[in-house]
Amino acid sequence: MTITQLRAFVAAVDGGSFTAAADALGVSQPTVSALIRKLEEHHRLPLFIRTGRRLTLTAAGSELLAWARQIVETAERADEALVELRGVQRGTISLGVLRNANFYFLPDMIELFHRARPNVQLRLFGQNSFEVVEGVREGVLEAGIVVLPVPDDELEVFPLIQDEVLWASASPDHVAQPVTIDQVVSNPVVLYDVSHSWNDPTRRQLSERAQERGLRLEPQFEVEYLEAALELVSRGLGDTMVSRAVTRSAHFPDGIHVAPFETPMYDTIAVIRRRNSILSPAILELIDIVSALLRQRAPRIVGEAPPAPASTNE
Template identity: 50%
Template sequence: MTLNQLRAFVAAERLGSFTAAAAHLDIAQASVSELIRRLEEELDALLFVRGSRRLSLTAAGAELLPYARESIAAADEGTRAVTSLGSLGGGTATFGVLRNADFYLLGNLVQTFHRKYPAVRVRLVGQNSAETAAAISAGEIEAGLVVLPVDEDDLIITPLMQDEVLYVSSDPERVAEPITVEEFAQRRLVLYDAHFGWRDPTRRQLADRAQLAGVRIEPLIEIEHVEAALKLVAAGIGDTIVGSALLSSPAFPPGLHTASFAEPLFDTIAFARKRGRPLSRATRKLARLAEDAISEVRGLEARPRS
């Protein structure tokens, strides 16, 4: 059973003859007759009573008619949806962003995209990079920005920029010189991303360095959000780490001081998508806007800091 057969059947019933159905479908009358014949043969049932001036349905034809109409309507609706998506007159863009997206000029991403493509629905998911990578791999979102490293082998990874990770303290003496991983492990630490812990990409880099140095990093306090960690550091409770993009944010409290690691540490921000799965046009456009925002941050980071 094909859509062409069902279209011929529905048109013949509505217009009352194979000739009128052929004109409506812009095909030969013989083609309509053949489509109906094959459909009847497949169903092993007559669908029309022939011989009268106007076709009339048999009991089998009347039974088939509502299902045929539903099938055609569903196919047409699917065609319209895909066509709308291709023209960005509809569809849905699904994209994962860094949980601290605002620090990378991504806060206005949805507004910018919506102004350009107001008919497209947007699903923007902000979460830890480990979770974003898993969601892309599972097909829950199409693509996203992640901090490397991530473990998903079925992803295509395109690095976009490096953001230096800095040590942060309220005590200026602690940041007078670059800090070694051994010194870092001895400090009273307030680390964020508590849920993912050492699965977090930045923390994974620190853990690898600590292992090579023969030390263990054990934070005094673990919480979820970097903003909360910085407030605790400002209160003198402990020290933490941040990406350099955060330094110009209002979330970075006054009176805090930073230092590089003795062996500089960097977050590599990358674009990730699933291997072998083409992106919808809407998501490609959203990804391009996100990459443009990251490029702008990269340009700002290249400027000397005052």
């Protein structure tokens, strides 16, 4: 029993003849006859009494009709749902975002996408970049926005922008000129993203610079979120690292001063997806919004967003 056979059966009942069913389905009358005959042969039961000008259901046909209608209607609704999703009309999409996405793009991204696609549900996971990588690898997330470097086994990486990393302090003297790693380690340091510690890409850059100078970077305070780190900095308890885009955010606290590093340091923000996967139009549209927002706030462009779905088959 196939959905095509059931469609032919329902159309024959509704039209009263195989000819009417053929017209409704856009096929030939012998095709409809063959489909229904195969259905009858499969179950070894006649479905119609073939006398007179109009078809009459047998007991078996009457029993099958309600089930056939339900199956055909369900299949049609499923097809409509996929067509609508392809047209970015409704459905659910899951995107992993870097932990500090709220400072970069998150509220604006959500608002812009919702205005364009009000019936699409967004599931946004604001995690550390390493957790986003695992979510994409496992298929829990369709794609992710991360800070590089990340382990790229089984992944495709599309760099979007570079954002300069700055040193932040409540003391103007600490950031009166470009900062060296020697100056960083000479004062109390506050670092965030404690769950992943030195796996964090930006932390690793700082640590490597300290090691190259024979120094050790030991934070006085470690917290989970950037907001908490900035609060401690504003109270004069230590200094921390921030990206330039964060300093341009309306959420950035007053009274915190920043300076670049003597040797400039950058975060590279990228889109990741599973290797050879095809992103849905909805997720591609969302990534386009993120890319545009990032380029407004950190315009050092280093790459392009993922290609549209058709391009991945080339």
